[in-house]
Amino acid sequence: MAVTIKDIAERVGVSVTTISRVLNNRGYLSDKLKKKVQGAMEELNYQPNELARSLSRKKSNVIGLIVPDISHPFFGQLTKHIEYYAYKHGYKLMLCNSLLNKKKEKEYIELLRASQVDGIIMGSHTMKVEDYMAIKLPLVTLDRRISDAIPYVSSDNYKGGALATKLLIRKRCRKIAYLSGSLQLNLLAKQRHDAFMEQVGRQSVDYVVRQTDLNGFKYKEYEALVRELFDEHPDIDGVFASSDLLALQVVRESRRRGKSIPGDLKVIGYDGIQNGGAEELTTIEQPIQEMGKLAVLRLLQQMAGEETPLETILPVRLLERGTT
Structure with a gap:
């Protein structure tokens, strides 16, 4: 049978109202009383009903x-x-x-x-x-x-997109690919793409854009996306990926094909994750x-x-x- 605050009150020798005040930290309560109530709760293995308490306080924390x-x-x-x-x-x-x-x-x-x-x-x-x-x-x-x-x-998505694209252009990449999640979602991350398009347009650099579908983060599909990119555009020498995970897939596929990085291909990711082999990846770090x-x-x-x-x-x- 579940232990109730009535059982706690009987063990401590105070009213149910006093136990309720202790549980909800209402009004002046001596440290001695609080310790006695805590001790009784531990002895009887009392588990407070958090939902009931939140309803009574109108605050769940x-x-x-x-x-x-x-x-x-x-x-x-x-x-x-x-x-x-x-x-x-x-x-x-x-x-x-x-x-x-x-x-x-x-x-x-x-x-x-x-x-x-x-x-x-x-x-x-x-x-x-x-x-x-x-x-x-x-x-x-x-x-x-x-x-x-x-x-x-x-974070400043537009600034991040501009920093990444400008770096690839400064490194003399002649054909740059932009890889991202779905551009159909109404997210501020789309500004990374907007900045990319402005920079490659301003410098008249050849470019390719590829995006994943709407249905979440299907990491296995990253492999197919990157593989198709290189099959269709073997002359790409720069990639800006809108996430570090996508960028790491680009690195893996490039090495599988015998491309040297950064010699044959330069790769920039986005996020600044701290694991998964991203330690050597050039990236735009979000705070x-x-x-x-x-x-x-x-x-x-x-x-x-x-x-x-x-x-x-x-x-x-x-x-x-x-x-x-």
Whole structure:
């Protein structure tokens, strides 16, 4: 039979109301009393009903986070930092992995609302604007501007795209490929492509653009994408990939074909991930820790009813390494 706060009250010799005040940290309570209650809870193995407590307080101290794919190193690192700063401010994290599935994303939002979360950080964006506006909770988006009412946090995607493309042009690449996720999604990351197109157009450099499909991060398909690129355009001597994972696949395929890097081919990635063999990859580093920190801060500002900046755009950095 489950232990209740009535059992705790009887063990300590106080009222149920007093135990409730201790659990919810309400009013003045002596340290001696708190220790007695904690001791009784441990002796009886009492597990508080967090949902019931959140309903009584009208505050759960839980933040929801929806990401497209937690196995992607960028989102894995970002989640780590969001959890760290949320916990630092007294909040737990409820993580949802959407895999860029619209139905799944909607179901997770309903789950988070039913779980009484205090706010949501959205890193997966497949729904329509009106769907996000209907959430009716404090909300911060990552890498997407949805409306003038919803704050977002992003790195400077346009600047990153320009830095990468200019470097390849400076290295005298004559035919440059741009590889990315789906350009049909309404994400700020598309600005990397916009900057690429402006730079190659300005310098009259030959170029190729290839993108993945809409259905998430299918890493096996990266192999086919890169293989087809080299089959159709064997004269490519520069590649700007919109993620480090794509760039690493380019490096692997190039070496399989006997191309030397950076002699025959120069490769630049994007994100600045810290594992998976990316240590030697030239890349555009996103400030992942700062993005996580500010996503939490912007959400806390909303929850406190404070004025919250709509736009938070953070600088990126070019890290030139062995692939250029």
